[in-house]
Amino acid sequence: MPVLRWAVATHSVPPGEPWRTACPECRTPIGAAGPPRTLSPLARCAACGTRIGAPPFAVEAVAVLALVATLSAGHPWPVTVALVWWLGWMIPLVFVDVAVHRLPDRLTYPAAAGSWALLGLAALVTGEPAAWLRAIAAASGLALLFAATTLVFGARGFGLGDAKLALSIGAVLGWFGWPVVLLGMLVAFLGSGLTAVLLLVARRISWSQQLPFGPFLVLGGVVGVLAAGALSFKFSQSI
Incomplete structure (x- = not known):
């Protein structure tokens, strides 16, 4: 901690x-x-x-909750190791982005590199190379999408930090399938939009202000991981 x-x-x-x-x-x-x-x-x-x-106690409470949720998701142990690594970087990234609207390279790059490598190891152990290839494709696609909005829309688009963050979040979601990727992104955009509306109504922000998107991306990743674990458990119980 x-x-x-x-x-x-x-x-x-x-x-x-x-x-x-x-x-x-x-x-x-x-x-x-x-x-x-x-x-x-x-x-x-x-x-x-x-x-x-x-x-x-905020960092400690979030870390404990994230660890318990990850371990209870019921994923194979090699995948769980990759998820624990990923969450270990996501927790400080969320707090930093909320505080100063930054997603430092010193945190996003190790998160992505470790997630890709550990998911690759999980693919070897579990015999699921297709899952790893899908994870890399999802990560690359999301990162390019977010980066493109920066190039096209400038300050009105997503930041390059969000694109770098997507390198790890996309990999984690992609491992579990394209529907999970869509679910994670849906949660991220809906969460961001709803929060912005509530803050505008409460006059806590103005129309010209932008919310940090990193925490919502991480939220989408966590929801996707938990949903994938729940669906896997339900499927195993029905067999």
Whole structure:
């Protein structure tokens, strides 16, 4: 858990600023090897008590819920290993995107590389090379789609960070089939649209503001994974 909290605190800085390595008030280091209390669930600097990173216990609660949901989905163990790796990167990405509207390459690229590699290993172990090829196709297709909107619509399109995030989310969804890919994207777009409408009605945002899309992409990925596990369990029970 301290590693996840460190990743959130380090990368939650506005674009153009260097990654955070110390408390903004007293400059106490917040590296993974720093004072333990700096990275505790209380989210306070060990020296001066300044709030750093995500809210207290938020990262830890999300991580536990995500891990329990993944393990209870009932997927084969090689696939579960890939999913745990994927979620380990998605958690800090969600918190960072919500905080500063950024999806850092230092988090999106390892998430994609590890997901592709571990799903490839799962394909060898389970004898499902078609699932891995579909995962790569889905990941590449979604990434190109999001990147194309950036090139065509500029700031009004999706960011390149969303395209890089799709490299791992598309792979995870694609492993379970094209219907799961469609479900994940449907959840992401509906969730984003509904949230935007609610915030507009509540006058929490204006028409000119954009919501970070990364958290909704991750939500779509999680829903797809859980739905695939539920359908697999139901099918096995009916045999």
